Amino acid sequence: MPTYEYECQKCGHVLEKFQSMTDKPLSRCPSCKGALKRLISAGAGILFKGSGFYQTDYRSESYKKREKEDKGCKSDAASSKSCQPEKKCSTAG
Secondary structure, three states: OOEEEEEEOOOOOEEEEEOOOOOOOOOEOOOOOOEEEEEOOOOOOOOOOOOOOOHHHHOOHHHHHHHHHHOOOOOOOOOOOOOOOOOOOOOOO
16 A cells, blocks of 8 residues: 655645555645645655565576576586586587
8 A cells, every 4th residue: 555645735734644545535634624735756666575586586497407508517416607618619621
Protein backbone atom coordinates (compact mmCIF):
# COMPACT_ATOMS: atom_id res chain seq x y z
CA MET A 1 0.00 0.00 0.00
CA PRO A 2 1.39 3.40 -0.92
CA THR A 3 1.89 6.43 1.27
CA TYR A 4 0.20 9.56 -0.02
CA GLU A 5 1.14 13.14 0.81
CA TYR A 6 -1.50 15.82 1.33
CA GLU A 7 -1.26 19.58 1.77
CA CYS A 8 -3.93 21.79 3.28
CA GLN A 9 -4.97 24.62 0.96
CA LYS A 10 -5.93 26.81 3.94
CA CYS A 11 -3.20 26.44 6.58
CA GLY A 12 -0.41 24.74 4.57
CA HIS A 13 -0.24 21.71 6.89
CA VAL A 14 1.45 18.75 5.15
CA LEU A 15 0.68 15.18 6.15
CA GLU A 16 1.31 11.65 4.95
CA LYS A 17 -1.32 8.92 4.92
CA PHE A 18 -0.75 5.18 4.37
CA GLN A 19 -3.73 4.18 2.19
CA SER A 20 -4.83 1.53 -0.24
CA MET A 21 -4.95 2.60 -3.88
CA THR A 22 -8.71 2.03 -3.85
CA ASP A 23 -9.35 4.27 -0.82
CA LYS A 24 -10.90 7.67 -1.46
CA PRO A 25 -8.46 10.58 -1.08
CA LEU A 26 -8.66 12.58 2.15
CA SER A 27 -10.61 15.82 1.74
CA ARG A 28 -10.34 17.73 5.07
CA CYS A 29 -7.31 18.86 7.06
CA PRO A 30 -7.15 17.33 10.55
CA SER A 31 -5.83 20.65 11.93
CA CYS A 32 -8.14 23.32 10.50
CA LYS A 33 -10.72 21.34 8.49
CA GLY A 34 -9.61 23.13 5.30
CA ALA A 35 -9.52 21.45 1.90
CA LEU A 36 -6.68 19.00 1.27
CA LYS A 37 -4.85 18.55 -1.99
CA ARG A 38 -3.07 15.28 -2.71
CA LEU A 39 0.51 15.96 -3.80
CA ILE A 40 2.35 14.16 -6.56
CA SER A 41 5.49 12.57 -5.18
CA ALA A 42 8.42 10.77 -6.73
CA GLY A 43 7.64 7.62 -4.79
CA ALA A 44 10.03 5.36 -2.98
CA GLY A 45 12.99 3.57 -4.44
CA ILE A 46 12.84 -0.17 -4.87
CA LEU A 47 14.98 -2.11 -2.43
CA PHE A 48 16.02 -5.62 -3.41
CA LYS A 49 17.00 -7.92 -0.56
CA GLY A 50 18.03 -11.55 -0.68
CA SER A 51 18.88 -13.81 -3.57
CA GLY A 52 17.00 -14.19 -6.81
CA PHE A 53 17.65 -10.84 -8.44
CA TYR A 54 20.29 -11.83 -10.95
CA GLN A 55 19.76 -13.20 -14.43
CA THR A 56 21.83 -16.29 -13.67
CA ASP A 57 20.06 -17.25 -10.42
CA TYR A 58 17.37 -19.28 -12.15
CA ARG A 59 19.39 -20.93 -14.92
CA SER A 60 18.54 -24.55 -15.61
CA GLU A 61 21.12 -27.29 -15.16
CA SER A 62 21.12 -27.99 -18.90
CA TYR A 63 21.91 -24.33 -19.60
CA LYS A 64 24.79 -24.36 -17.10
CA LYS A 65 26.18 -27.56 -18.64
CA ARG A 66 26.03 -26.12 -22.19
CA GLU A 67 27.70 -22.93 -21.02
CA LYS A 68 30.60 -24.91 -19.49
CA GLU A 69 31.00 -26.89 -22.71
CA ASP A 70 31.04 -23.68 -24.76
CA LYS A 71 33.86 -22.38 -22.58
CA GLY A 72 35.88 -25.52 -23.16
CA CYS A 73 35.06 -27.39 -19.96
CA LYS A 74 34.30 -31.02 -20.58
CA SER A 75 33.84 -32.06 -16.96
CA ASP A 76 30.96 -31.09 -14.66
CA ALA A 77 33.45 -31.03 -11.77
CA ALA A 78 35.40 -28.16 -13.35
CA SER A 79 34.40 -24.79 -12.03
CA SER A 80 34.06 -21.84 -14.36
CA LYS A 81 36.91 -20.03 -12.53
CA SER A 82 39.48 -22.80 -12.98
CA CYS A 83 38.31 -23.82 -16.44
CA GLN A 84 40.30 -22.46 -19.37
CA PRO A 85 39.14 -22.69 -22.99
CA GLU A 86 41.09 -25.15 -25.10
CA LYS A 87 43.59 -23.58 -27.47
CA LYS A 88 42.88 -24.31 -31.09
CA CYS A 89 45.85 -24.26 -33.42
CA SER A 90 45.74 -23.94 -37.15
CA THR A 91 48.51 -25.35 -39.28
CA ALA A 92 49.48 -23.76 -42.52
CA GLY A 93 49.68 -26.40 -45.14
